[in-house]
């Protein structure tokens with residue numbers, strides 16, 4: 298059995314359907330068993346790549362047909378030569394022929410000579426489709442770059458369309474753009490108001506902030522380097538939680554980052570938000586100087602740890618007699634539950 302998939306081009310909605318001049322793909326199943334049921338991954342990839350090439354070629358050809366005359370006087374533009382333009386899409390890399398034309402004589406003056414115009418280059422400033430950039434960015438933040446590249450290559454016709462380095466570049470570019478956006482926001486943060494004018498924010502339930510050290514495990518590059526990452530999570534009374542994070546050494550002001558995050562998530566300049574952290578040092582590093590995170594509490598687990606340390610010091614002390622020790626211990630336990 299053979300399944301023949303054809304491409305047919307129809308111009309208008311009512312135009313008659315013409316017979317296609319060739320098959321796009323032929324799927325063959327020689328025996329009658331169900332062992333090979335449906336399209337295989339390889340057949341699917343190949344089919345999608347062929348459909349994409351066919352569609353893009355036709356779209357570009359038809360669009361170019363409307364670009365061959367002068368916009369001002371309508372005269373036909375002379376053909377100079379053709380170049381190849383490579384477009385990267387979710388369904389593969391497509392190469393299209395892109396003609397270069399001489400600009401119209403009506404556009405030139407005695408001083409300026411005729412120019413070369415390249416309509417397709419002018420129209421397609423980016424050679425990568427937004428969907429492919431989206432997929433690359435999405436999977437590269439969830440997986441190591443190499444694994445993201447291999448995964449996309451496995452499911453999409455991306456044999457030579459994407460590479461480890463293109464994904465890495467894309468992520469670094471995106472990071473720079475996000476950073477620039479945040480810095481722009483920080484420059485526009487509103488002035489803070491005095492403590493007495495501030496009310497509790499009803500929209501943000503709480504923000505928790507913590508930090509961690511990551512060790513560079515790539516033996517080829519700076520093996521001993523440690524990176525301190527700060528990450529925070531805001532919970533809202535009316536929506537899903539949001540996260541923010543940065544590399545501590547890479548930002549000029551940690552407090553400004555926190556304020557930008559809160560401000561972007563709807564906290565007004567006269568509102569206060571409570572931040573929970575596991576250590577007083579974290580407040581010093583990540584929250585100190587914040588105009589919006591005015592409430593600060595240590596999380597319950599770490600408070601309990603501090604009481605445990607206090608209890609241990611009472612037991613270990615030779616300065617306290619057993620009667621006194623008991624009463625101090627009771628006080629510590631009571632104080633703990635006061636929290």
Ligand SMILES: [Zn+2]
Pocket residue numbers: 367368369370371372401402403404
């Ligand atoms: Zn003209």
